[in-house]
Amino acid sequence: MPASLSRRRIVRLSLAAAIVLGAVPALAGDKPATPEGAQQLKSFFAGILPAAAAGAPSLIAVTPEGADYLVTFDLSAVNNLIKATGSSYDPATIAYKLVEQDDGKWRVRLDSLPKIGFRTRESSGELEIDDYHQSALIDPAIAFFLNGSASAAKGLLKLSTPKLEETVDFGAVSANAATAVSDGGAVSAIAKEEIADIGISAKGFDENNAPVNVTGRTETALVSLGIEGFKSRKAFDLWSLVAAHPERADLAEHEEELKGLLKEISAPGLKVVEGIEMRKTVVTSAIGAVALGDIQYELGAASLGPQSSFNVRVAADGLSLPVGLAPPGAADLIPSKIDVAATLKGIDITAAANEAIAVMSLKGDGPPISNEDSAKVSAAFLGAGPLRIEIAPSHIVARAIDADFAGQMGYALGKISGALTIHMRGFEKAMVAIKGLAPDVQEKALPALAMAKGLAKTEGDGSLTWVVELGQDRSIKVNGIPLGKAPD
Incomplete structure (x- = not known):
């Protein structure tokens, strides 16, 4: 399965799409879509997306339709760009509708998602999502979304290799996101998603030809992603700079501008947190059924100069193992509930980022950061030491x-x-x-x-x-x- 279809990559692409669409300069007035406006949009996308090979279809097409601009993207047009990887997509058109508001903001809507077929050198598969809807309100001033939502009735992902067949199916999906903007233009956003009735299945043989037959079901999964202090406009300016100078030698001529943008984006204040919760999960394999009532995972990072930190929390309860899997004494010692949280401190993410930016060089064809300079980056990262792990009040329960x-x-x-x-x-x-x-x-x-x-x-x-x-x-x-x- 191409990496672009992994959950984490899908989230990143969704945010990237929001930033791209949000940076479109508002056209004069609040009027129906026009051929001239469509051409402006097409030129804009052409400037920030990879150029299609000679004779190949364009990645993006823009057509005025009443008050909407219909922006279509054919996945098969990507194939020439990823040919060297051995991956490809079946033809499938994704169609967004863009509407300009009289306040300069843009509404973006996707009313369906086609079946997506793909293949790599090792596998093939398809993703199908029924009754998919996505919408967002974009503010060009910050190159970011102000709010958004998404929903789906159900979905199915299939992945096949010569030895193994895997599927993931799920029921109703609902998601929403909202953004607040600081006086300085930095954004803080939170996105939440709920997915019902998730099933997994894997049948066949593993790499050692051992038989595999695993099924699982989760009643509900909750996913959240938060970001605070993100300079979205500067991030888009960075993206635009790189897109305008895709070759390393060309970008090297703009290295000072590149470093300036990177330094602004990495200034102290950026925080990121990710959370996943899965309720009522049962996994069945050759050893029997393993059940979990609830499992939670949280991971966060804060770039706050010498007060930077990483934190993690894992919690689970309702663990149930197959009868007879463990002897009586061992079964009494296996935790049925855990809640463990820890924070890594004594680090300086900001200093490490600034050092990496300072020593980075795109001139020549060597690594942008040499091994010697990598040691300087590591030293800056640990400069707020001593390194320490703070274990928050945690709890473990077994019989x-x-x-x-x-x-x-x-x-x-x-x-x-x-x-x-x-x-x-x-x-x-x-x-x-x-x-x-x-x-x-x-x-x-x-x-x-x-x-x-x-x-x-x-x-x-x-x-x-x-x-x-x-x-x-x-x-x-x-x-x-x-x-x-x-x-x-």
């Missing part, structure tokens, strides 16, 4: 485990240090579960658990607490009690 933990670990001068607080309820249940495991496991685990219980602080409700401290000299303390002797 024999109920534990909270939080803390911080740092890395400086090649050494790790930090502290972690662990709070556990029902410790005796874990001891009983360990006794149900194999003798060799018991022999190793039980003495360690007994020592842990002896070092714990017993709370009023009978729960146990450990504060584990790790020094840069590799010393370890548990509740203030040294554990062993630190190396000299």
Whole structure:
């Protein structure tokens, strides 16, 4: 399957389309579409999209239809551009309608999506989405959408290789997006999507010729993507510059302009967050059915100079494994609920970006950033150190485990240090579960658990607490009690 059809790429292309269409300069007045206006639009798209090969059909066609400009895009026209990759698309026309408003903004609408067939050197497939609708309101001043929505009744993706047949089907889809604009022109946007009744199937053989027969179903998936402090107008100017000078040698003549735009876009203040939640998931394979009531994943990044950070959170509950898959003791120790969150700090994304821009050179045919200069970029990234991971209050639950933990670990001068607080309820249940495991496991685990219980602080409700401290000299303390002797 071409990378352009992956979920992440689809999201990026949708945003890119919004930026492209949003940068169209508003025509004078609020009047029906005209042949002259259509020609202006066609010239605009020709300036920012790859040029078709000689004799090949144009990527974009623009036709005035009443108050609308019909903008059509034939996927088969892309084939000459991607010929070297061994990938191709079947003929399929995607038709957008653009309407100019009297306030200079543009409404963009897509009322259907054709079946998309594709093939690569290793696979072939097709994507079909029924009753698809998409709309957006674009503001040329910021080269970005102000709001938008999308919906579909159902869809099916098929992917075939010589050994494996895979399908993904889904039910109703609804999505919406909204943007706020700061006084300085930076945009903050949030897009949310809900997909119902997602099914997966994979049948055939893997790379080692082992049989594969997996099916799965998710009742609902929720996807969100947020961006804050994004300089969309500068990003479009950057895109326009690169599109106008597609060859490296030509773009090198405009390197200072390129660097200036990159530096403005990477200024402190940019934040990105992505989230996925899947409700009521069941996956069936040769080992049986594995069920999850809810699983959530969040990933974020903030470019805030020395206060830059990356953060991640994973949460899941309602885990159910096939009966008999694990021995009784092990089953009691397998988490049915987890909620773990951590943040990486001591980094400077802004400084790293600025250093990369400063050392980048498009002159010649070597890498734009040399290996020596890459080391400078890495040093700038770590310049806000010491590097540290902050673990937010997190929780793990199993039939024999109920534990909270939080803390911080740092890395400086090649050494790790930090502290972690662990709070556990029902410790005796874990001891009983360990006794149900194999003798060799018991022999190793039980003495360690007994020592842990002896070092714990017993709370009023009978729960146990450990504060584990790790020094840069590799010393370890548990509740203030040294554990062993630190190396000299």
